Amino acid sequence: MVAMSKIATGNGHGENSPYFDGWKAYETNPFHPSDRPNGVIQMGLAENQLCLDFVEKWLMKHPEVSLCSPEGVSKFKETALFQDYHGIPEFRQAVAKFMAKVRGDRVKFDPDRIVMSGGATGAHESLVFCLADPGEAFLVPTPYYPGFDRDLKWRTGIELVPILCESSNNFMITREAMEAAYERAQEANLRVKGLLITNPSNPLGTILDRETLKTVVKFINEKNIHLVGDEIYAATVFQEPEFVSISEIIEEDDVVCNRDLIHIVYSLSKDMGFPGFRVGIIYSYNDAVVSCARKMSSFGLVSSQTQHLIASMLSDDDFVENFIAESKEQLFKRHKYFTWSLAQVGIGSLKSNAGLFIWMDLRKLLEEKTFEAEMKLWRVIINEVKLNVSPGSSFHCDEPGWFRVCFANMDDNTMEVALLRIRTFMMKNNEAMVPRPKLCRRSSLKLSLSRSRRMDDFMSPGIMSPHSPLPQSPLVRARN
Numbered sequence: 001m002v003a004m005s006k007i008a009t010g011n012g013h014g015e016n017s018p019y020f021d022g023w024k025a026y027e028t029n030p031f032h033p034s035d036r037p038n039g040v041i042q043m044g045l046a047e048n049q050l051c052l053d054f055v056e057k058w059l060m061k062h063p064e065v066s067l068c069s070p071e072g073v074s075k076f077k078e079t080a081l082f083q084d085y086h087g088i089p090e091f092r093q094a095v096a097k098f099m100a101k102v103r104g105d106r107v108k109f110d111p112d113r114i115v116m117s118g119g120a121t122g123a124h125e126s127l128v129f130c131l132a133d134p135g136e137a138f139l140v141p142t143p144y145y146p147g148f149d150r151d152l153k154w155r156t157g158i159e160l161v162p163i164l165c166e167s168s169n170n171f172m173i174t175r176e177a178m179e180a181a182y183e184r185a186q187e188a189n190l191r192v193k194g195l196l197i198t199n200p201s202n203p204l205g206t207i208l209d210r211e212t213l214k215t216v217v218k219f220i221n222e223k224n225i226h227l228v229g230d231e232i233y234a235a236t237v238f239q240e241p242e243f244v245s246i247s248e249i250i251e252e253d254d255v256v257c258n259r260d261l262i263h264i265v266y267s268l269s270k271d272m273g274f275p276g277f278r279v280g281i282i283y284s285y286n287d288a289v290v291s292c293a294r295k296m297s298s299f300g301l302v303s304s305q306t307q308h309l310i311a312s313m314l315s316d317d318d319f320v321e322n323f324i325a326e327s328k329e330q331l332f333k334r335h336k337y338f339t340w341s342l343a344q345v346g347i348g349s350l351k352s353n354a355g356l357f358i359w360m361d362l363r364k365l366l367e368e369k370t371f372e373a374e375m376k377l378w379r380v381i382i383n384e385v386k387l388n389v390s391p392g393s394s395f396h397c398d399e400p401g402w403f404r405v406c407f408a409n410m411d412d413n414t415m416e417v418a419l420l421r422i423r424t425f426m427m428k429n430n431e432a433m434v435p436r437p438k439l440c441r442r443s444s445l446k447l448s449l450s451r452s453r454r455m456d457d458f459m460s461p462g463i464m465s466p467h468s469p470l471p472q473s474p475l476v477r478a479r480n
Helices: 018-028 052-061 073-080 089-102 119-131 148-153 175-187 210-223 287-299 304-314 317-343 371-385 412-433 442-453 474-479
Strands: 114-118 137-141 159-163 192-198 226-230 262-267 279-284 357-361 402-406
Touching: 018 371, 052 317, 073 304, 089 114, 089 279, 089 304, 089 317, 114 119, 114 287, 119 148, 119 226, 119 262, 119 279, 119 287, 137 175, 148 159, 159 175, 175 192, 175 210, 192 210, 210 226, 279 287, 317 357, 317 412, 371 412
Parallel strands: 137 159, 137 192, 192 226, 226 262
Antiparallel strands: 114 279, 262 279, 357 402
């Protein structure tokens, strides 16, 4: 057998994580309403499909943005020919303007600092290559996106040191937790080069408030380490409090900060629902980082055709304003209905106001408070309930029993099927845990039915499926 490199033969990609195992289970048996009604429903993919019809309507009105249409073919030659790694100027200008709009126009972005990359994955890796050497470390608050173990570590050779955040304070980042992580890194002889925050959080669906951000900036400034702000979910904040970007914090008069330490990663995968376009952005306040990252972008450029389309779309001020508003409304409705439906069967979640997912609390369903028990429950959900949800341990959560569940990557009918499966699972679980005489309660039946019938009070017809199984769910039938 021909020898291969250590990177090729190693396990740095992290594919052995339950996070990716869930995807494999889905890919082996994907749900389809008619062809595979008993297949696995994908609830492990943080994808925003709720406003794609809104985008499609814009595309129908603007055929000139497509190089394959009679109206747009005149742009084919100049778009098909070589483009350097700076990117099309109109693209960088449009992205900079969109980033400002998403942040309420409270801060401006310089198009000359926009560095493109092949999605946020490529942006993160390029930034780490610029900021750290193999064997050095970044601090990352837990729980954090499992892909960071691949994106930040695999090819760069750096280490990630967790900042342990706890459910007792809703997983907030504290000065004490940052100091503890920094000290652990030093004890392990790791040189800390930076701190990575995800705001809004994946997987929590929460945002960092202004005071927490100031605490983080003060910490990195005192330690003289870099701060990378992953803000790829910035436009998914669907209710107050509003999103605050790290770019706003460093502008405040009472904040002392070396701006050469501040960097932002952005993309259009989550905020606009365009993961297939692979539009990743590095925005750095450090001139040397901008220069180096731009050279590295040669390994993961955004296609000229995509740049052309995005530049045209994001230059339409009316479209951008209406899209942001529509997206917030659809995410708010879906989140409210989804969490309300789970609450009806006794499932809670961390209070959140952003993202494409919830942080579901199933701690009470664990046989014991261990990660082994969490994995046992997860296998039941994957193999029997046929839902791909992601266990908290794959996000490096320090407490077993939490699961990330995505709600924006499916249509209404698929969501109803998923909720029906959850209700059925909870019904069986309750039957196993509660003495049978206590299961039949007329008052409980009335409560469930009255709540079901009030759903239209807060949900629009577009969100509530006309074929919803809620009033006829197995839970209600069991109580009847």
